[in-house]
Amino acid sequence: MRGEESVRPEPEAAPAGEGPAMMVCPSCERLLPAGSPYCPHCCGVDGRRGATARGAMFGWLFGFLAGGLASAAWSSFVGPEQTTWTPVLTATLGGATVGMIVGMIVNRLR
Numbered sequence: 001m002r003g004e005e006s007v008r009p010e011p012e013a014a015p016a017g018e019g020p021a022m023m024v025c026p027s028c029e030r031l032l033p034a035g036s037p038y039c040p041h042c043c044g045v046d047g048r049r050g051a052t053a054r055g056a057m058f059g060w061l062f063g064f065l066a067g068g069l070a071s072a073a074w075s076s077f078v079g080p081e082q083t084t085w086t087p088v089l090t091a092t093l094g095g096a097t098v099g100m101i102v103g104m105i106v107n108r109l110r
C-alpha cells in the first residue's frame with residue numbers, strides 16, 4: 001500500500017465562475033472562497049495580522065494628520081513666536097500614537 005501520496009496543491013488560481021460559493025475581494029478583486037475571513041492575496045497567510053497592521057498604519061496616518069492640524073491651529077492661535085516644538089511634537093506624535101492604537105483595536109474587534 002503506497003498510493004496515498006496525492007498531496008492536493010492549493011488552488012492558487014481559482015477558475016473564474018466555477019462554483020457558487022465564491023466571492024470577490026473588495027481590495028484586489030480576486031476570487032476567494034465564500035466565507036473567507038480575509039483575503040490571502042492581500043493579507044498573506046496570516047491575514048488577521050496584516051489587517052491589524054494596515055489598521056494601525058491607517059490610524060497612525062490619520063492621527064498624525066489630526067495632530068498636525070491641531071498643531072497648526074495652535075500655532076496660528078498663539079502666534080508663530082509663541083509656538084514651541086514641544087507641544088507641537090506632543091500633539092502630532094500623540095495623535096499618531098492614539099490613532100495607531102485605535103486602528104489596531106478597531107481591526108481586532110472586526
Ligand SMILES: [Zn+2]
Pocket residue numbers: 025026027028029030039040041042043
Ligand atoms: Zn484581496
